[in-house]
Amino acid sequence: MxxxxxxxxxxxxxxxxxxxLHFDNYFWLEVIPREYAKKYQVALDEARQVIADKYEAVMGQLSWYCLDYWQKELDLPIMALKREIQHLIxxxxxxxxxxxxxxxxxxxxxxxxxxxxxxxxxxxxxxxxxxxxxxxxxxxxxxxxxxxxxxxxxxxxxxxxxxxxxxxxxxxxxxxxxxxxxxxxxxxxxxxxxxxxxxxxxxxxxxxxxxxxxxxx
The missing domain is CATH 3.40.50.1000 (HAD superfamily/HAD-like)
Structure with a gap:
C-alpha cells in the first residue's frame, strides 16, 4: 500500500x-458545553448551540486549536478541565x-x-x-x-x-x-x-x- x-x-x-480522538471529542463536545451551561446558568441545549456556533466561526484557523483563545472566549479553565478527564488520553x-x-x-x-x-x-x-x-x-x-x-x-x-x-x-x-x-x-x-x-x-x-x-x- x-x-x-x-x-x-x-x-x-x-x-x-x-x-x-475520544478524549478530544468528549472534552470539546461534552465537557465544555456542560461547564459553559453551569457557569452562565443556561440550558445544556442552549450551551451546545452557543459553543457549536463559536467553533464554527474559527474552524480551520489556528484559534480553533488554541487553548488560550478558548480560555479567553469562554472564560473557562481549559487546562484544569482537561486534567479532570486526562485518564481518557x-x-x-x-x-x-x-x-x-x-x-x-x-x-x-x-x-x-x-x-x-x-x-x-x-x-x-x-x-x-x-x-x-x-x-x-x-x-x-x-x-x-x-x-x-x-x-x-x-x-x-x-x-x-x-x-x-x-x-x-x-x-x-x-x-x-x-x-x-x-x-x-x-x-x-x-x-x-x-x-x-x-x-x-x-x-x-x-x-x-x-x-x-x-x-x-
Whole structure:
C-alpha cells in the first residue's frame, strides 16, 4: 500500500492519528458545553448551540486549536478541565507498533500537530510517545494551522524535507487536502480516529483503520 523505499520522512498528526480522538471529542463536545451551561446558568441545549456556533466561526484557523483563545472566549479553565478527564488520553492500540516499525526502518519521524503546546505537553507527559520522534512540532510555533499553505512552507524551511519523499498521516481530510496542495506525495488517512465512533468512509485518500495494514516493506 505504501512504497517505503520512496519515503525518508514521516510527518504524523497526533489527535486521532496517534492518540484516540475520544478524549478530544468528549472534552470539546461534552465537557465544555456542560461547564459553559453551569457557569452562565443556561440550558445544556442552549450551551451546545452557543459553543457549536463559536467553533464554527474559527474552524480551520489556528484559534480553533488554541487553548488560550478558548480560555479567553469562554472564560473557562481549559487546562484544569482537561486534567479532570486526562485518564481518557490513550494511544491507539496500533500506534507503538507503527512507531517501532518506522524506527526500525530508519525513517525520520516528525510530529506535526495543530494542538496547543500545553495540550501537547500534557499528552506527552501521560503517554511518553515522544521517545520515538526526531522532532515534536506544534503549528502554534509557526502561527499557522495545517489547513493553511503558509504552515507547510514554514515547516519545510525548518525541516528541509523533500515533499516527494515524505509521508504525511492525518485523520482530517481537509488537512490532507492542504498537504496535497502543498505537494506532499505520500498521504495516508486514518479512518477510525475515535474508538467510540464508526469508521469513516474515506475515498479521496489511501485510508486505513489499522497501521498493520501498511507495516510491510
Amino acid at each position: 505504501l512504497n517505503w523505499s520512496e519515503i525518508d520522512t514521516v510527518l504524523l498528526d497526533m489527535d486521532g492519528t496517534l492518540l484516540d 490513550i494511544l491507539r492500540d496500533d500506534t507503538l507498533p507503527f512507531l517501532e516499525f518506522l524506527k526500525a526502518n530508519n525513517k525520520r519521524i516528525i510530529l506535526l500537530t495543530n494542538a496547543h503546546p500545553n495540550s501537547l505537553s500534557l499528552k506527552v507527559e501521560l503517554t511518553k510517545f515522544d521517545r520515538y520522534f526526531d522532532r515534536l512540532i506544534s503549528t502554534h510555533d509557526f502561527g499557522y494551522s495545517k489547513e493553511q499553505q503558509a504552515l507547510w512552507h514554514a515547516v519545510q524551511a525548518d525541516l528541509e524535507f523533500d515533499p516527494a519523499r515524505t509521508l504525511f498521516v492525518d485523520d482530517s481530510v481537509s488537512v490532507l487536502r492542504s498537504a496535497k496542495q502543498y505537494g506532499i506525495t505520500h498521504l495516508l488517512a486514518i479512518a477510525n480516529p475515535d474508538s467510540k465512533k464508526p469508521v469513516n468512509e474515506i475515498t479521496e485518500f489511501l485510508a486505513i483503520a489499522d497501521y498493520h495494514q501498511v507495516m510491510s516493506t
